[in-house]
Amino acid sequence: MNKVILIGRLARDPEMRTTMSGTNVTRFTLAVSRPYQDQNGERSADFINCVAWRKQAENIAKYCTKGSQVAIEGRIQTGSYDAQDGSKRYTTDIICDNCTFLGTKSNDNSFGTNEANHFGESEASMPTSDISEDPFKDFGEEIALSDDDLPF
Numbered sequence: 001m002n003k004v005i006l007i008g009r010l011a012r013d014p015e016m017r018t019t020m021s022g023t024n025v026t027r028f029t030l031a032v033s034r035p036y037q038d039q040n041g042e043r044s045a046d047f048i049n050c051v052a053w054r055k056q057a058e059n060i061a062k063y064c065t066k067g068s069q070v071a072i073e074g075r076i077q078t079g080s081y082d083a084q085d086g087s088k089r090y091t092t093d094i095i096c097d098n099c100t101f102l103g104t105k106s107n108d109n110s111f112g113t114n115e116a117n118h119f120g121e122s123e124a125s126m127p128t129s130d131i132s133e134d135p136f137k138d139f140g141e142e143i144a145l146s147d148d149d150l151p152f
Helices: 052-065
Strands: 004-010 014-020 024-037 043-053 069-082 088-103
Touching: 004 043, 004 088, 014 052, 024 052, 043 052, 043 069, 052 088
Parallel strands: 043 088
Antiparallel strands: 004 024, 004 069, 014 024, 024 043, 069 088
């Protein structure tokens, strides 16, 4: 099985190109934080090359920029090519089967910016829900469960 799921931020703006047959392909680098800190208390990241095709490629190129947070699901693909200096180069890419847009760098205070949402709307115009009222009030009476009622 070859399956990869990653959440990270785009390290640079995505680059979309069109193949000779007219298929769109977008390449981007995803910065994924490592789960531990170094001796200085800082987290490092892995920079992972990703490739998306067709409509997925168009959407990433249209809606994502450097700093956008995305979740991708895909597979690892390796390859090789002969460089101009005659040496053989090896590549490892994540081929994106699914990409979910999670937010922009303006949604994260660690970037220190207040720019508008990259998805075409400002955060002020986004609809919000009033959670002061119980959202489950119309679902009937409360059901009491004990640990013995659970199947696991």
